[in-house]
Amino acid sequence: MSKLAAQDKFIDLSDYGRPLAKILASKLKNTRFTPIHITFLFGISGVIGIYCILQNHYFSAAFFIILKSIIDAADGELARIKNTPSYTGRYLDSVFDIILNFLIFMAICYVSKTTFGMTILAFIGIQLQGTLYNYYYVILRNKSVGGDKTSQIFENKSPRALPGESQKWVDILFLIYTVVYGAFDKIIHTLDKDAYKVKTFPNWFMTFLSVYGLGFQLLIIAVMLPLHYIEFIVPFFIAYTIFVFILIGIRKTLIKA
Numbered sequence: 001m002s003k004l005a006a007q008d009k010f011i012d013l014s015d016y017g018r019p020l021a022k023i024l025a026s027k028l029k030n031t032r033f034t035p036i037h038i039t040f041l042f043g044i045s046g047v048i049g050i051y052c053i054l055q056n057h058y059f060s061a062a063f064f065i066i067l068k069s070i071i072d073a074a075d076g077e078l079a080r081i082k083n084t085p086s087y088t089g090r091y092l093d094s095v096f097d098i099i100l101n102f103l104i105f106m107a108i109c110y111v112s113k114t115t116f117g118m119t120i121l122a123f124i125g126i127q128l129q130g131t132l133y134n135y136y137y138v139i140l141r142n143k144s145v146g147g148d149k150t151s152q153i154f155e156n157k158s159p160r161a162l163p164g165e166s167q168k169w170v171d172i173l174f175l176i177y178t179v180v181y182g183a184f185d186k187i188i189h190t191l192d193k194d195a196y197k198v199k200t201f202p203n204w205f206m207t208f209l210s211v212y213g214l215g216f217q218l219l220i221i222a223v224m225l226p227l228h229y230i231e232f233i234v235p236f237f238i239a240y241t242i243f244v245f246i247l248i249g250i251r252k253t254l255i256k257a
Contacts, residue, residue, distance in 0.1 A: 008144040010203040014133070014213020017070035018077075024070070025077035035075040035082075035089045039096060042071035046100040053107040053225070062222035068100070069215045086165045091173035097214060098180050101126060104221065105234070114234045122234040124184075125241035126217055131184040132244050133212040135192075136251070140201050153196050155185065192248045197257035205255060209247060 004010075012018075028038075049064035075093060079085050102123055109119035138153055158174040161167040201209075210216060217237075224233050 004141060005144045008140060008200060008203075010206040010210070012213065013207065013210040014215035014217070014219075015073065015210070016219070017066070017073045017215060020070045021073035021077050024074045025081050028074075028078055029081050033078070035079040035084065035086070036092065038071060038075035038078055039089060039093050042068050042075070043096045043100065045071055046096075046104070050100070050103050050107045053104070053111055056111065058225040058228070058230070062225050065104075065218050065222045065225075069218050072097070072215070084164060086162055087159050087170045088161075088165045088173060091170070091177045095173065095176050095180060098127065101214075108221075108230060108233050112230045112234070114231070118234050118238065122237040125237050127181075127184045128187060128241060128244055129212040129217065129237075130214050131181070131188045132247060133209055133214075135185075135188050136195060136201055136206070136209055139196050139198065140206065143198075143200055154189075155181075191245075192251060194257040195251060198251075198255055201251075201255060205250070212243075212247075 024038075045064050045068040049061045049068060052058070052061035052064060072093070075089060079089060105119050105123045105126075108114065109116060135153075142153055155174070155178060158171045161170045220236070221233060224230065224236070
C-alpha cells in the first residue's frame with residue numbers, strides 16, 4: 001500500500017533515505033526479519049550516534065544519525081512489502097523517535113555546555129515542528145484515495161489490533177505514545193483545529209513543510225556536528241520553531257478548510 005495517491009505525492013525533503021530503505025526492505029522480503037526488528041535496529045543506530053557525540057566523534061555521529069534515518073524508513077517499507085501493517089510497529093517507532101531525540105539533545109547539551117533549560121526548549125521545539133509535519137501529513141494520507149490510514153488524525157483511543165499483533169501490546173504502546181506525544185498533539189491541534197477539514201494540501205506546501213520532518217531535522221544536526229557547530233544546534237532549533245506559526249498562518253490564509 002502506498003502512503004499517498006499519485007496526485008498527492010510531493011517531494012519530501014525529510015525522506016531522503018527512502019530509496020536506500022526500499023533496497024534494504026526488498027533484501028529482507030523473504031527473510032524472517034520483521035518491521036519490528038528493523039525498528040529496534042534503527043534504535044541501536046541512534047544510540048551509537050549518541051555515544052559518538054559524547055566521545056566527540058562527530059563524523060561518526062553524523063554517519064549513524066543519517067543511518068538511523070535510512071533504517072527508520074525501512075521498517076515501514078518492509079511492512080508494506082510483506083503486507084503486515086501493525087499499530088505495534090507504528091507506536092513503537094514513534095516512541096523510539098522521541099526517546100532518541102531527547103537523548104541526542106541531552107548529549108549535545110553535555111558536550112557543548114549548553115544550558116539544560118535552553119536544551120529543553122530546543123527539544124520541545126523540534127517536537128512541535130515534527131508534530132506539525134505529522135499532523136498535516138496524516139490528514140493528507142487519510143484524505144488521499146487508497147492512502148495509508150494506519151496513523152489517525154486524532155489518536156483518542158487505542159485502535160483494534162490488526163491480524164498478527166497483540167491487543168495488549170497495542171494498548172500498552174498506545175498509552176506510552178499518548179503520554180509522550182499527547183501535549184504536543186494538543187498544542188498543534190489547538191493552533192490549527194480546522195486543518196482536518198481541508199480536502200487536500202498542495203504539493204508545494206507539503207514540500208515546504210517537510211523541512212520539519214524528523215529526517216530533515218536529523219540531517220541538519222548531522223551536518224552541523226562535523227562542522228563543529230555543535231554550540232549552535234540548540235539555539236538554531238529554538239529559532240527554527242518560529243516557522244511553526246508561519247506555516248500555520250500560511251495554511252489558514254492560503255489553504256482554506
